[in-house]
Amino acid sequence: MLLTLLPFVLMLLLAYAVNLFFWDTALAWATQQLLWLEGFGLATLRPMISGIMVVLLATPFIGLTSLLLVALLITPALTMLVAQKRFPMLERRAGAGWLLSVLWSLFSSVLALLAILLSMPLWLIPPLVLLLPPLIWGWLTYRVMAFDALAEHASSTERREIFRRHRVALLVMGVLCGYMGAAPSLIWASGLLFAATFVLLIPLAVWIYTWVFVLSALWFAHYCLAALQALRAERATNISPIAAELCEGSNIDLPPQSIAYDAEPPRPQLR
DSSP states (O other), rough: OTTHHHHHHHHHHHHHHHHTHHHHHHHHHHHHHHHGGGGOOOOOGHHHHHHHHHHHHEEEEEHHHHHHHHHTTTHHHHHHHHHHHHHHOOOOOOOHHHHHHHHHHHHHHHHHHHHHHHHGGGSSSSHHHHHHHHHHHHHHHHHHHHHHHHHHHHHHHHHHHHHHTTTHHHHHHHHHHHHHTTTHHHHHHHHHTTGHHHHHHHHHHHHHHHHHHHHHHHHHHHHHHHHHHHHHHHHHHHOOHHHHHTTTTTTTOOOOSOOOSSSOOOOOEOO
């Protein structure tokens, strides 16, 4: 519980820094882009619409930062807690270190931001605005959360196999988390309509962002570690006795695929 305060405090400081140094500039730019409203006699709506426009543009970056902070600062601790409580006998094979997790998260985030920017024109179509953003966020959430949940316990081969087998289920979990992440956006944007409470709504939205991704991290940790345990149990059941005898006591890994009892064991692979 106390650990969740760390990304919350960092996000809060970042949000206030952005509000202090960039809000007025961004608001002026958005207002300038809406000059065409004067031709329709809607000049009085420019301040409110420009504010909503800035919030909509800032929301993906705030949500992305919250996701990355939770993934890097909290997910490893939550995964270890889940492993200790539910999977105490699960071997830790450390298929990905902290640096690889950071690079994976950053690369996935860049792809997600590009998808968001390229799909923004399609958000003007009513059905798509309810489908595209959660789908993009869901893809990013499952990529980041599932990777971090498996980083400490699964080997790289096991991680790729779980991603292959459970891709649809992980994506559905990510999309559901993406829809849950839409709630902070509504709170964040409502501050524009109630200026007196805007300062209070900023930390509330950031706090909800943090908790949505914390609960998502727990969900992915339970699911991914259970999938890893099932995968190892399957391989232990299907392993050929001949291959096990060849590999016993040597620095050799069995191939990732299951080996049937009545099949000829494939050639072992050196590490």
